[in-house]
Amino acid sequence: MILKTFIGWNRNAAAWLERRFPRIFGAPSYKEELERRIADDVARLRPSAILEVGGIDRPLLKRSADFTYIGLDIEEKPDCYRIYDRFVVQSIERPVDVEAGMLISITLMEHIPDNKAAARSMFLALRPGGVMHHYIPSKWHPYSVALRLVGPVMQKWLIPHLRPSAVGVTGYPAFFDHCSPSDMAKLFRDQGFERVDVMSFYRASDYFAFFLPAYLSVALFENLCAALNWRMFCSGFVISATKPTHQ
Structure with a gap:
């Protein structure tokens, strides 16, 4: 009870700072940028x-x-077959029996070992000329470093206490393979993608809002x-890339 009260006070103080000084503590929305890029290309390319x-x-x-909306994940839930037109259960590390005009993901690639x-x-x-858009947390942000140091077992124990709103959403093993803006851009280019465009985001201090001195630092x-x-x-980056029209 004391710990819950202490964390609550710290989180409330951090929230007040964000409202009072949004240019310092506020976080531009990477999801809005990702969704904008997706919407623009859906309208432009009509995949x-x-x-x-x-x-x-x-x-x-x-x-x-x-469009046909296809989902892919290493696990499945009953709603998956209602949400998507088609759902595939496998790792994206293996070839997928899909031909798509667009591929998208959010906070996925840090969880992929390879x-x-x-x-x-x-x-x-992707079909020739197809595009993809991702948001990827970056491996050298303090939160990402702490995540690797803590490990998934301890992380799942801590989340209900430190970030109760994230229960059931996060806590999966994170590897951060090539998960920096320069490494991922190079990786995509090496695989044959072109027009690789990266936009970096810097604020994810909310992960440390449970302890105000850490949040401020x-x-x-x-x-x-x-x-x-x-x-x-x-803290992370939105990255887009295009498969060349001619191979």
């Missing part, structure tokens, strides 16, 4: 099939008569990295 990887029962889009294999599978799953570090354009230490 007949869209593959979402790792969406499970929390998809980025809704089913539409304009992103070189995943990028190759994504390339093969990380926010200061994030603002410094943003000012100096130290993309290596960004």
Whole structure:
């Protein structure tokens, strides 16, 4: 009870700072940027099939008569077969029996042990001229480093106490293979993608809101990295890439 009260006070104080000083503590929405890129390309390319990887029962889009919506994940839930037109249970590290005009994901690739294999599978799953859009947490942000140090077992124990709103949503093993803006961009280019476009985001101090001194320290570090354009230490990045029209 004392711990819960202490964490609650810290989180309330962090929330007040974010409301009072949004330019310092506020976080631009990476999800809005990801959704904007997806919407623009849906309107521009009108893909007949869209593959979402790792969406499970929390998809980025809704089913539409304009395209076949295919989901892929290593696990399944009953709603998956209602949310998508088709659902595939497998790892994206293996070739997928899908031909899509667009491929999308959010907070997926940090959980994949071998992103070189995943990028190759994504390339093969896209039609020539197809596009993909991802949001990927970056491996050198303080939260990502702490996540690897703590490990998934301890993480699942801590989440209900430190971030109760994330119960059931996070806590999966994270490997962060190639998960930095420069490494992932190079990986995609090496697999044959072109027009690789990366936008970095720097603020994820909310992960440390359970303890105000840590929250303030990380926010200061994030603002410094943003000012100096130290993309290596960004909290995450939206990355888009295109499969060439001619192979």
